[in-house]
Amino acid sequence: MQKSQRLIQMIMRINAKPYFTVRELADEFGLSTRTITRDLLELSELGVPVYSIQGRGGGFRLLQERLLPPISFTEGEALSLFFACQTMDYFSSLPFGEGADSALHKFYHYLPGDIKEQIDRLKNRIMFWNPYRLMSAEILQTLLKAIMIGSVVNIAYKSSSGVSERNIQPIGLYASSGYWYCPAYCFTKEDIRQFRADRILSATLNERIACREDINQKTLLDKPTKDDREQITLEIEMTSKGVWLLESNPRFNPFIQHNKDGSASLTMEIAVEDIHFYMDLIWQFGDEVKVVTPTAATAYIRQKIESMRLLYFQ
Template structure:
């Protein structure tokens, strides 16, 4: 085995071991302890943070985070990975700390000059836009850490009802329209709830409450259903422009039935408690959409219209 190959395999071995001795590695590689000691010294000089353990038994371990061995990429893979990392540039906060920026800098630094030049030509010509939303990176990191190690998080949460203290078991993190969301089991409500990360005022790991095994097995693909709650049928009518405005909305688009003139209708079974959410969506259409039913939805829309009219009516009194 060539020395370069041996050093790569050595990195992989010590990454997989919490601690190790020179004798263990020597037996594993079929080499002398002197050769292994020399290899470890060379890895240390190359930046691999290996340090010796003093005391009975002795040995070595990694000082910091484990390092990955060198990986070869094709040009296409390199370009794809570079711009995949760059998609994160437009987020105000990330749950990865400085890891994304650091990884992108290292990756770009070691690319061949001609490939750098090709990537430079694409900069600011390929963008993955995300609206800027201010939020705490530390809170996102706490939520991600809780997901990785299986912990409950004590949070202070600001909702329309005020500020409350809660203990939650995060299921995952996802981003939509620049916001980060965290579906989690809420121990106060005894149910899965959706939390917007920018509304979490503080977050700390709470080891006093054990995680629920049934929640630990869930992922973002396990969308909670509300079939057990009271249901209602939301009926909509839309102009052709209204259809165009809603065809990208995942809550309504699958249910749109288009007419020959481009207008459309939709009938959606929803939980009654979500009716105001859907009415607020239709409100954004202005005169391009109309709620036909249920009566509670029509009444809520009329209430919104009256409130808006009274707001502007006072301007002219």
């Protein structure tokens, strides 16, 4: 085996088992302990974070930030991965810390010159846009870590009834319309609830509470379709142009019922506390969309109209 191949295999071996001895590696590779020691020294000089443990029974360990072995990509794969990372550019906060930016910088740096030129020509011509939503990256990182290691999280959560402290067992994280959501088992409610990350005021790992194994087996495919907030029926009528405007919004699209003349109606359940949020979305469509019910929604629209009248006609 060539030395370069041996070093790559050694990186893979010590990544799989962070604690090891020189004798273990020597037996596995069929080499002398002196050769293995030289290889480890060379890997350390190349940046692999290996350090020795002194004393009886000592060996070697890797630092927490382990390195992955080199991976070869085709040009198409390189472009795909680069733009996959670009999909996250318009999120205000990510659960990965600086890892995504750092990985993208390294990836771009080592691409061939002609591939870099192709990517540069596409910059600002392909975007994966999301509305900007302000939220805490630290809280997202805590939720992600809890999912990875299997831990309960103690959170302070702001809802319509005020701020409450809860212990939750996160099932996953997903993003929609710029918001991050965390379906989780709530130990207070003793049921699965959906939490919006920007409404979590603080989050810390809580190792004093054991995770439930049945919750550990769940994924985002098991996330609840509704949360535990009070629901109300929203009814909307729209012109043919209003249909065209609302069809592009995934919140409304599945509930649109088309009429033969091109107009449409919509009936859907929304949380009472989200009425203003939905009315602000609908407001931008003017007279192409009419809110029929609930009364609280139409009252909010009339209030906005009156505010605009006072602003411009007095």
